[in-house]
Each structure stands twice: as structure tokens, then as C-alpha cells.
Amino acid sequence: MKAFIVLVALALAAPAFGRTMDRCSLAREMSNLGVPRDQLARWTCIAEHESSYRTGVVGPENYNGSNDYGIFQINNYYWCQPANGRFSYNECALSCNALLTDDITNSVRCAQKILGQQGWSAWSTWKYCDGYLPSIDSCF
Template sequence: MTNKVAFVKWSALLLGIQLLLLLLMAGASDGKRTFDRCSLAKAMDKLDVPRNQLARWVCIAEHGSHYRTYVIGPPNDDGSTDHGIFQINDRIWCQPSNGQFSYNGCNVNCDALRTDHIDIAMRCAQLIQQDKGWGAWSVFKPKCSGQLPSIKDCFGGKSNHLVGASMHGKF
């Protein structure tokens, strides 16, 4: 009987360790988050982004990075690259980790724009928008100056997932 008791205790210990490892892995982040339309809108809302801008930011993220926080875009004509969910340029707005020259207008390392937490990327994107306007994003004119993805259903309202660009209401 002693062997059976020891086996049960050992099995329970192993099961506990496995459960602990699963919980740790589930909580661990590899820095590769992909949002969807509503999860991004809600995350930006929690960061106090004006609701009348959320659909435009969602559109930029959808067409710029496919809602992925970890994206580094292909090289631009000038050799610079764009980073994170809002595809922020490393020649002008963030400091690349390779040490190449940057004006670093957001005073941030580009790596900080490619994390699961979008607060730094959002603040930098807002600074860019205030300084250069929505046209600072190459996807804006062809993709985000007309119909915008609706976010009403993300906050409990009904939606057909598109809203006119001229709408400046709460959503």
C-alpha cells in the first residue's frame, strides 16, 4: 500500500506542476498580439482616445498592420521602416534599436511600439496625427478617408460595420 500512496502523491504533484506551467504559459506574453476591430477600439477607449477618432484609428491599424502589434513593415524608399500596430516610421518618430539616425519625434525606442500594450504606440500616433494630420499614414487616403469600420457594436450599439467618414458623433 505504501507504494500506491507514494504513486498517488507523486502523480498529484506532477499534475499540479503541469497545471502551474499551463497557467504561467497562458499568462506569459510573447509580444505578438493581434487585436480585432472591437478589442482595439475598446483598448483605445480605455486610453481615453476620443470616441469620434476610434473608427479612423481602427481603419489605420486594420490596413497598416492587420491589427498586429509586432509588425515591422517592409523597407520604405528611404530605407526606413514602420513599426507596430500603427506603423510608425523609424526615420522620423522612433529610435531604431540598430542605432541608425532618427529624429525620434516621439522620444521612444521603436521596440516600445511593438509590444502587447499599445499605450506608447497610441500616444506616439496621436502626436503624429496632431503634428502631420491623418495623411501621415499612407493607408489613410486610399483606405480610411471614405467609409470607416463602425465600432458601435463594440460598445453595445447595433452596426453594419461601416460608417460614413463625415460622421463626427460619439462613434
């Protein structure tokens, strides 16, 4: 029940901050940030399934008390420092709130670091993005 209340509160608050992108706008921005074009279909798939392309999303509490942040739902136990001061390894050396802004640079850089350390399977939604994906070529 607690998780349901948190989800409802987040859903109501979501329009108040962040922005909603689409597949092509995300692909173009990531390309402009230097992400290899052959990765863009995977990244857009992950963003679709993790956050519905929304930058301002904080996910519900996970089993270990952590939360996931931003367009790629990056976990605060390992990758960013939550505002409440809770322990974090903070491997991306940034505040979790930096993952919630309209500027996706921090989210992209942190997601690339995660990919480099753990691979695509770091995202639980990878199962939807492993295999054939539609081309993003029409976005450019």
C-alpha cells in the same frame, strides 16, 4: 528580391511576438486610453490596413532605408529610435521596440502625436479610411 525575403522572414516571425487584435478590442483599448470615440473608427481602419491589427509587425525597408513599426506602422526615421542606432528624429522620444509590445499605450500616444502634427494623411493607407466608415458603437 531582398524585400520579398524580408517580408517572408517577418511573416514567419510575426506569430512569435506581439499580438493580433481585432477592430473592437482595439477600439475599446484606445477608448480606455482616452482617445476620443469619434476617432476610433478611423484608427481601427488605419490599424487594419497598416498591420492587420498586429502589434509586433516591423514593415519592410522603405525607399529611404527606414522601417515602420507596430500596429500603426510608425516610421523610425521620424518618430522612434531604432535599435541599430541609425539616425532618427525620434519625435515620440521612445525606442521603436516599445511600439512592438502587447501594451499599445506607446503606439497610441505616438500615433496621436503624429495625427496632431501631420493629420490623418500621415498614413499612406488613409485613402482607405477617408470617408464613411462603419460605426464602432457595437464594440461598447
